[in-house]
Amino acid sequence: MSRPRPYHHGDLRPALLRAAVDTIDEVGAAAMSVREVARRAGVSHTAATYHFGDKAGLLTALAVEGYRLLGEALAAAQREHRSFLEVGVAYVRFAVTHRAHFEVMFQPALLRADDPSLQDAKRRTAVLLYGTAEADEQQTVTGVAAWSLVHGLATLWLNGNLPPRLGDDPAAIARVVAARLRVPGR
Numbered sequence: 001m002s003r004p005r006p007y008h009h010g011d012l013r014p015a016l017l018r019a020a021v022d023t024i025d026e027v028g029a030a031a032m033s034v035r036e037v038a039r040r041a042g043v044s045h046t047a048a049t050y051h052f053g054d055k056a057g058l059l060t061a062l063a064v065e066g067y068r069l070l071g072e073a074l075a076a077a078q079r080e081h082r083s084f085l086e087v088g089v090a091y092v093r094f095a096v097t098h099r100a101h102f103e104v105m106f107q108p109a110l111l112r113a114d115d116p117s118l119q120d121a122k123r124r125t126a127v128l129l130y131g132t133a134e135a136d137e138q139q140t141v142t143g144v145a146a147w148s149l150v151h152g153l154a155t156l157w158l159n160g161n162l163p164p165r166l167g168d169d170p171a172a173i174a175r176v177v178a179a180r181l182r183v184p185g186r
Contacts, residue, residue: 013051013061015041020062024100029110034058059104060112066101067121070094074128085178087128088150092174095154102154146178153177 019040023032034055038048052058070091077083077090095102104110111118127133130143156162157170166173 012041012043012047016043016048016051016058017062017065020058021100024062024103029059029100029104029107032059056110056112059107059110060115060118062101063105063111064115064117064121066098066105067118067125069098069101070105071121071125071128074125078128084131084146085175088146088178089171089174091129091147091150092154092157092170095151096157096170099158102158106151149178150174 016037019037020032022040023037027036032055034048034052035045037058038045041048048058052061073090073094074087077086080086129147130139132139135143153162153174154170157173162173166176
């Protein structure tokens with residue numbers, strides 16, 4: 001009995017990324033292996049390494065995808081709400097709904113930091129986080145403060161470390177907590 005292939009011809013790379021997300025959701029990024037990802041995708045280890053080289057290559061590709069998805073979420077929130085607060089809420093929502101991506105994106109030791117696609121994806125997302133490609137000192141400090149707040153909140157939520165009395169809606173919690181940050185001119 002042959003094993004069914006969960007991907008269609010020409011769609012292997014996205015299938016491997018989906019399998020990586022599933023694996024990381026179960027065992028975490030550190031314990032993920034290319035061999036397990038390939039098995040889940042229904043292909044050989046060699047096929048997976050052909051696309052990504054090694055674990056760092058696979059995780060880098062996943063981080064690039066994560067930054068793209070995060071950028072799309074932040075841009076949509078900005079377009080829809082025209083609110084810096086809602087951009088922060090979108091960040092928390094992304095972290096909660098894309099846990100595997102979020103886990104990988106901020107672990108540079110697992111990634112190929114010099115990868116041009118990763119550097120470009122990070123740069124594009126930074127524009128959305130800071131509100132501009134040429135942030136001055138105040139915009140940079142404000143952006144880092146806001147990013148720290150929503151990143152920390154998302155991490156606390158994902159690890160189950162928020163007080164239960166805050167409720168079970170991470171977006172609502174983000175609105176309440178982030179409203180404590182006063183942002184000049186936003």
